[in-house]
Amino acid sequence: MSVAVKVSWITLNRNLKLVASQCLARSVSQMATSAPPSQMEEIVKKFKLPKAYEGSRPSVWVEYIQLAMEYKPLNLGQGFPDYPPPEYITDALMQVASDGNLHQYTRGYGHPRLVQAIAKLYSKLIGRELNPQTEVLTTLGAYEALYAAITGHVDVGDEVIIIEPFFDCYEPMVRYAGGIPRFIALKPKSTDGTTLSSSDFVLDKTELESLFNQKTKAIILNTPNNPLGKVFTLEELTLIANLCKKHNVLCISDEVYEWMVYEPNKHIRIATLPGMWDRTITIGSAGKTFSVTGWKLGWAYGPSNLLFNIQMIHQNSVYTGCTPIQEATAIAFEKELGRLESDECYFNSITKELEPKKKYMATFLQETGFKPIVPEGGYFMMADWTPLEANVDLSSESDQYKDYRFTKWMTKNVGLQGIPPTAFYGVEHKPLGENFVRYCFIKCRYVLWGDFRRTSLFYTKEIDPPPYLDKMKFFEGMKMAATEHLIPQGKESKGCNHKQR
Numbered sequence: 227m228s229v230a231v232k233v234s235w236i237t238l239n240r241n242l243k244l245v246a247s248q249c250l251a252r253s254v255s256q257m258a259t260s261a262p263p264s265q266m267e268e269i270v271k272k273f274k275l276p277k278a279y280e281g282s283r284p285s286v287w288v289e290y291i292q293l294a295m296e297y298k299p300l301n302l303g304q305g306f307p308d309y310p311p312p313e314y315i316t317d318a319l320m321q322v323a324s325d326g327n328l329h330q331y332t333r334g335y336g337h338p339r340l341v342q343a344i345a346k347l348y349s350k351l352i353g354r355e356l357n358p359q360t361e362v363l364t365t366l367g368a369y370e371a372l373y374a375a376i377t378g379h380v381d382v383g384d385e386v387i388i389i390e391p392f393f394d395c396y397e398p399m400v401r402y403a404g405g406i407p408r409f410i411a412l413k414p415k416s417t418d419g420t421t422l423s424s425s426d427f428v429l430d431k432t433e434l435e436s437l438f439n440q441k442t443k444a445i446i447l448n449t450p451n452n453p454l455g456k457v458f459t460l461e462e463l464t465l466i467a468n469l470c471k472k473h474n475v476l477c478i479s480d481e482v483y484e485w486m487v488y489e490p491n492k493h494i495r496i497a498t499l500p501g502m503w504d505r506t507i508t509i510g511s512a513g514k515t516f517s518v519t520g521w522k523l524g525w526a527y528g529p530s531n532l533l534f535n536i537q538m539i540h541q542n543s544v545y546t547g548c549t550p551i552q553e554a555t556a557i558a559f560e561k562e563l564g565r566l567e568s569d570e571c572y573f574n575s576i577t578k579e580l581e582p583k584k585k586y587m588a589t590f591l592q593e594t595g596f597k598p599i600v601p602e603g604g605y606f607m608m609a610d611w612t613p614l615e616a617n618v619d620l621s622s623e624s625d626q627y628k629d630y631r632f633t634k635w636m637t638k639n640v641g642l643q644g645i646p647p648t649a650f651y652g653v654e655h656k657p658l659g660e661n662f663v664r665y666c667f668i669k670c671r672y673v674l675w676g677d678f679r680r681t682s683l684f685y686t687k688e689i690d691p692p693p694y695l696d697k698m699k700f701f702e703g704m705k706m707a708a709t710e711h712l713i714p715q716g717k718e719s720k721g722c723n724h725k726q727r
C-alpha cells in the first residue's frame with residue numbers, strides 16, 4: 227500500500243470513529259428518562275382518558291387473545307379460520323403485491339376498482355342501482371364502518387336500540403358519541419331447557435315497541451347475529467322496519483355474516499324492505515366474506531345523504547384504506563360476480579363448507595354434556611355449559627360473571643378456549659349470558675375434539691382425565707376422532723380445506 231493511500235485510510239478511520247462517538251453521545255443525551263415522582267402524580271392526574279371515554283376497559287378480545295398467547299389452548303374463541311383462505315384470494319394479493327403501481331394512497335372514500343365491484347354486486351342483490359361514488363364507502367374493517375355510522379349520526383342524548391346479545395363494540399361506540407344505548411334481549415321462547423336453535427330466541431314485540439320514542443335515533447341490527455347465530459325472519463325484520471318508519475329511525479344493519487346462512491334460512495337485507503332504503507346503512511366485511519379477517523377491510527352502503535355523514539367521520543379519522551388490500555378484494559369480488567349462481571362461487575360454497583363443522587360441533591357439545599344452541603347463520607355456536615358445573619372447580623377464578631370464570635378455567639386447565647357471552651350484553655342483562663359459552667367452528671383443529679371428549683374431564687364413562695400439562699401437544703398428537711363419520715367424505719373431511727379455488 228502506498229504512503230498516500232495509507233495516510234488517507236488512517237484519516238478515514240479516525241473520522242469514522244469521531245462520527246461514531248458523536249452518535250453515541252447524541253443517543254445518550256436522547257435517552258428516555260422518567261419524570262421525578264413529584265411530577266408523575268400530576269402527569270397521571272391530568273392525562274386520563276377524556277370524559278367521553280371514561281370507564282373504558284380492555285375488551286374481551288384483548289383479554290382473551292392475551293390469555294390464548296399465555297396458555298396456548300385450542301382456541302375456539304376468536305372468529306377466524308385456522309386454515310388458509312381460498313387460493314384465488316391470496317393469489318390476487320400476490321398479483322397486486324408485484325404491481326409497482328398499487329402501493330400508494332388511493333381514493334379516500336374507497337379504491338375505485340373496489341367501490342365499482344361492491345356497487346355492482348349489491349345493485350344486483352338489492353335490486354337498485356348503487357352509485358359507487360356516493361353510495362358506497364370502504365373502511366378499515368366492518369368495525370370502522372360501524373364506528374363511522376354511529377359517530378356520524380348519534381348526537382349527545384340520542385337513544386340507540388341495541389339487540390342483545392350484540393357484537394360488543396356497539397355499546398362503547400354509542401356511548402363515545404354521547405348516545406344512550408337502550409337494550410332489548412333476544413329471549414328463548416320456552417324456558418323448559420329444550421331450546422335447541424337460535425330461532426328459538428325472539429324479540430318481545432311489546433318490549434321493542436316500548437323502546438321507540440322521540441329520542442330514538444337508530445337501531446343496530448345484526449343478522450346473522452354474532453354470537454347467537456340467529457337469522458332474522460321477514461316477519462321480524464318487518465316489525466323492526468315498521469317501527470323505524472313510524473318513528474323516523476335509522477337502521478344500522480351489520481350483515482358481515484351475510485353469506486353464512488344454513489338451509490332453509492335465507493338472509494334478508496332489511497334495506498330491501500319497503501321504505502327502508504332511505505333509512506338504512508348496511509355494513510359488510512371482506513374479512514368474513516372471503517375468510518381473510520386479517521385484511522381488515524369493510525364497507526358500508528346506503529343512500530348518499532347518510533353515506534355523506536359517515537364519509538366525513540372516515541375522512542377525518544382514517545381518510546383512506548390500504549390500496550393493495552382493496553385492489554385484491556376487488557379482484558376477488560370480480561371473480562365472484564362472474565359466477566354468482568354457481569356452486570363454485572365462494573359465497574355459496576362457504577356455507578357448505580361450514581355445515582359439517584356446525585353439525586360436528588353441535589354433536590360433540592351435546593355428547594360431552596353441553597346444551598348447544600344450533601345457529602341458523604354465522605360460524606359461532608353458543609352452548610349452555612351449566613350441566614357440567616359439577617365437573618369444574620371455578621374457585622380459582624375471580625371474575626364477576628360465571629361465564630368468564632368458566633372460560634378462563636377451561637383455557638387454563640383443559641386447554642380449550644371459548645368466549646364468555648356476558649361480554650355481549652348490557653350490564654343489566656349480563657346474567658342472561660352467564661350460563662353460556664361461545665365457540666367458533668370455522669376451524670379444522672377442533673375435529674380433534676372427538677379425542678378430547680374421550681379423555682376430557684367431562685367424559686365420565688372412559689379413561690382418566692388427561693394431565694393438564696402440555697395440553698396442546700396432547701391435542702396435536704391425536705388422530706381424527708371416532709366422530710369422523712360426521713364429516714362428509716372427500717377433501718373437506720379433515721375440515722382444513724376450502725374446496726373453493
Ligand SMILES: Cc1ncc(COP(=O)(O)O)c(C=O)c1O
Nearest residue numbers: 367368369393452482511513524
Ligand atoms: C357482528 C360483527 N360485526 C363486525 C365485525 C367486525 O368485522 P371486521 O373484522 O371486518 O372489522 C365482526 C367481527 O367479528 C362481527 O362479528
